[in-house]
Amino acid sequence: MEKFVYIALFAPLVSSLFAGLFGMTPKKMFVGVIASLLLASSFVASAILAYHVNLTGSGIHVTLMDWIGAGDLKIPFGFIVDQVSVSMMVVVTLVSTVVHIYSIGYMDHDKSFNRFFSYLSAFVFSMLVLVMSDNFAGLFIGWEGVGVCSWLLIGFWYHKPDVSPEINPSISPSWAANEAFIVNRIADLGMLIGIFILYWNVGSLQYDVVFAELPNLANGVLVAAAIALFIGAMGKSAQFPLHTWLTDAMEGPTPVSALIHAATMVTAGVFLVIRAHPLFMMTPEVSYFIASLGTFVAIFAASMALVNRDLKRIIAYSTLSQLGYMFAAAGLGAYWIALFHLAAHAFFKALLFLGAGNVMHAMHDELDIFKMGGLKKAMRWTYIYMGVASLALAGIPPLAGFFSKDAIIETAFNEGTFILWAILVVTAGMTAFYSFRQVFLTFEGDERYKEFGIHPHEMYKFVLIALAPLGILAVIAGFFQKTFQGFVTDLLPNYEMSEHTHHLAMILGAVVLVFAVGGIALAWIKYGKGLKRNEKVENGFFYKLLKNQYYIPQFYAEFISKPYAMISEIFWKSVDMKIVDATVDAIAKTIHTTGDSTRKMQTGNLSNYLNWMGVGVVILLIAAAITPMLG
Amino acid sequence: MIGLNHYLILSGLLFSIGLVGVLRRKNLLMLFFATEVMLNAANIAFAAASHFYGDLTGQMFAFFIVAVAASEVAVGLGLLIVLYKKQGTLDLDDLATMKG
């Protein structure tokens, strides 16, 4: 079985290096094909591992080699494949395989085709390292690895010029990439502190050792570690207030958005919370904060999605919102439900993004849904895929989203946190509204794109076929809820609804369903027949507030970036120039004067130098000969 | 009986010959020859020490010296040819372009 672990882990690396070989050359089709095949092999290996883990009920733990050994710190290059990591692996490799195949079609006309595959595969490798590592150090390496790949991929079209925020809220891909990177570094600092705290108190970074040691630690330490780790998770999963980068990250190519900023990387935060669940279970106050923050982000993001006009940003906000759901579940202790929602969400959100990519491709990179409409004629299959994905997202039975999201809402009810429950239910309605607003504005109604002279066309056949697994899974994933529960709870704490909630399950489900259907119906009424703009609403306070993302980006720019730049300037002028540079200059000056006085030896004639060298050798020899005589 | 000292003295003599060559030669190609003499002298010393102490480390170093000589000749000759094309001479005294 070890063999499969290595195949699953290293096939993406091989793919990345292979594609990297051709990074500077013009597009080569076989690069994409081979990368996809390698990713597919990784998926197959993951699936085999999953089957194996399910069969034996125990994880596989392999140690490749000793990695760091300094003093007491011993970190092996070890990988663990247990129920949690294997389910992540399957999700990651499946989605990334589809995205790779999709990218062959999507990046068809891009001149950096090969480079793209190199980055994409490198990302998958980093993600797998993150997921499979058996210690916090490996997790951190993967964590940073996905950060780098995300930076590379968001800024993939780095050559696009900067524009003002009025034209494009994220200014330019390179700006967006840098923003994502920097915001993540802030969060990573928290995570690093968390890891340090754990190492300081436990003396190891291995999961099993750390978790076994937890009961012996002081409560304050645990809370500090949990908070610090969660800050890291917040950054990667774009939770409030570090959420701004995710929507800007939509500047990257759409497959990237699908793979990284919807299905896999952003869920790393959730994964971290699930992975470190022993820690979070022992710190209920932090867990409750997580749940509250998750719920807040769910409605906060959903509200912004209501008014956005950008196709990909709407989906990005919905991703934020769904991440909030996951954190809510994880914070409430229903780890397996969070993981289940994570998996299900990965399928339909990736599908949604890739469908959006199809639309973009058809609309020549036009993203404004107000300029679309009536695309269903031209893009029937994309419509079906996006419709299915939106239904799943809205939580309409029997699709995947219903089972996973309903479980979370039920959990909130079950825990007795009725405020959270209420917010989540309302959010479910908002979710249904904005996702179908987007679908209807894009595919139904009058064909507004015609006035822009665009002739949309359907994506390549093989791309549509490649999307089929995601579509199928978005439909049927919910039926495996019980199986999944049984599988994962071998490792994670089981969470069952209480008797009371169980009785009310039908009613609760119905309430959610009413909200969801209501949202869809509202969307149909408002947008089903075409776009009717309401000037009054658009100029209203709430609409503007939502449209400007609660003015948070502006706030950051004014109250964080600007003061920071001012402080930096002061330090540059007073400290750096006056003290540091002066010291360095003095040293240089000394050397310069010394050199100036001895430069006469430098005749520029090589044989002179050689003679000097000979003299030096003889002097050294004399020294060597005399030394033993002196004793 | 031939001992380690014999070999070391031979090596020392050869090294001195190489040094004389390095100091005396003005033609770059001949200078290279002289450095090869010095490298070979070192090789003899290494091999002799290896033999008389029954330790293979000396031979290893000799191997690496051979490898160094091989790469030196590849790069050095390339440079010489470029130089000759540019300057039309290999004389050391004519190469004073770096004089500041």
Added chain:
Amino acid sequence: MYEQIAFYLFSVLTVGLFLVTVLSSNILYAMTSLAAGMVLISGLFFLLGADFLGVVQLIVYVGAVMALYAFAMMFFDASKEIKEKNTSSSLVFLLGGLMAVLLVLMFAAPILGENIQASYPPEVGATNPQAVGLVLFTKYLIPFEVAAVMLLVAMIAGIVLAGKKMDESLTTMDDEEVTLQKDKK
């Protein structure tokens, strides 16, 4: 007996040949005597039981390195006498002689350090190549790999430095292309 005769024969010849290398003003003599001296040094290696090193000396040094020198000499008109202005030959011989005397004195003194331990003694019963291989691929693996990379780098550097446009062939071109080529020049 044989060993002594061989050692003295090889030593005297080597010293003589290398002196020719260093002092001759004819580059062809210098090259030939250097190559011959290296062959004799490989003989010394055989005497020392370093068979593999001796063969490597033959193949790499004599067969490749010196042959490359000879090849390079063809670029530089080897038949001419080399004119060198030797300004300070007394200094040179003084330095060289001093060094030789010092080295001989140092090495003629009894070698101290009888307690030196052989850290990599040759395996019992293994032939020299086997023993060399065992040590080279265990303890000295990293230097070995580094040397390999160095050789690769040197090779590429040599090609880049000395290479010229080889991908154009006048024989395979059309007439028009040939005239175009000429016009370019």
Added chain:
Amino acid sequence: MEAAVLPEVTSIGVAIKAIIILAVIAAIAGFGTYIERKVLAFMQRRLGPTHVGPYGLLQLVADGIKLFTKEDIIPQHANRLIFMIAPVIMAATAFIALSAVPVFPDFTIPEWIPLLGGVFVPSIAADINVGLLFVLGMMATGLYGPLLAGMAQSNKWGIIGSARTAIQFLSYEVVTGLSVLAPIMLVGSLSLADFNAHQAGGIASWLVWQQPVAFVLFLIAGFAETNRTPFDLLEHESEIISGYVTEYSGLRWGLFFIGEYANMVTISILASVIFIGGYNDWGFLPAWLVMIMKVAFFFFFMLWARASWPHVRPDQLMWVCWKVLMPIAVINVLITGLVMMV
């Protein structure tokens, strides 16, 4: 294995062996010219030398007398010393290479011969444990013969000839070395005696079955190293007169000839010992006869190829070496290693 049973090798035995090798191979070189002329003639449906002696057998004596009595011309601007030494280097290295090769079977001089009676003469003059590499190294050193000859004679054909020598020998040495590397890995020794012992089990144990690619590569490289016909660019008459031997005449020219034929014999022996079974008994055939047959076959093959195939261009020669043969050799070594590991 058998070495334990064999009598002790004395220095007299080695000396006798050396004399035998010198005498016989020099004679074979002369005889080789006769064979070459005969075989080439037959392949062109001619008769070849017929008049001197029975079937022209004494032709080599006539040639020898001619070469020995010819005037030894040294061109005016040539570097005299080097010009004179170069042919000696060629012949000497060829014979030194033969010292590490099993040339004739071992035997003991019968007791009734005075002085030397009872002396054991070994099959290999110097059975060093890096025998194979030594032979290759000595053949590499042999390139100095043509090289210096060409450079010393102040003749442009000579210079071109020696430039070609340098590139051809240097390049093909790589292929030779890499091609024998795979058999060396299989046998695990560099001694030719071990190669012989490894293939003692009859035809099925011949290394050529396991290493056909290496065998072909070795033959090709061997042709190049002995500058035989498809690769005889160093003395390609139609392009560069005679290359490095342009200015040579008489005995010195003859020495080049002897060197070349000795090299041919060496390559033939190496091919026989490394790849096709060496000097083991073969059914009722005694070892020495088998060996002679094998060597004769390779010798014949070289002549045969000369009769059949045209020259290649120098650029083709280098192209084939570096872009075809060497990669194949490396891949062969890799595959051999993998197979041995698995």
Added chain:
Amino acid sequence: MNLEQLSNRNIGQQTYKMVDLKPTPSTGVKKFTQVVERTFKGELFVGLYVTFREMINALFKGEMHTFKYPLEKMPISPRYRAIHDMLRLLESGHYRCIGCGLCEKICISNCIKMETRYDENQRKEVSEYTINFGRCIFCGYCAEVCPELAIVHGGRYENASEQRASFSLFEDMLTPIDALKQQKEFDGFGAISPNADENIKKTPLAY
């Protein structure tokens, strides 16, 4: 013969085979495939086979091309024009030359010299007759004009000697008297055509 045939006249009509030469490969990969193709197509072995077959043919099937020249000679064509022969009359043994001087006259390189005189019977006899073989171009005009078929081109082509004069005198060219029996009416260049009899009856000029 039309123009096309003329320009192709050196190309044998049927027996030549055009070699299928593909265009020179441009890229490295193509060159490599060409090498591989040529290697495995067995063309090399065809070459070996051809030479070996020729050797077998030569050695065992007696198809050796060599003539051991001084020992055996190739038959030469009767029309070959080598050193001249002076023939004798078969009946009397007297030489046929009547000293008419036609050959001297027609010789375009002026290499024939003859002197004649009247003998005691008032018949012309050749007192001196030489051909300078340094100048003779073996054109055969002398044999053609000779009315008596006295001078003809023989088959002696081995004209190596210590001095040129050794076969340029009349006596050297003349059939030895003791070999008269072997002298045949020469049917080579300059001989009477087979239908000379009919021709002479028709018109003397044709002869």
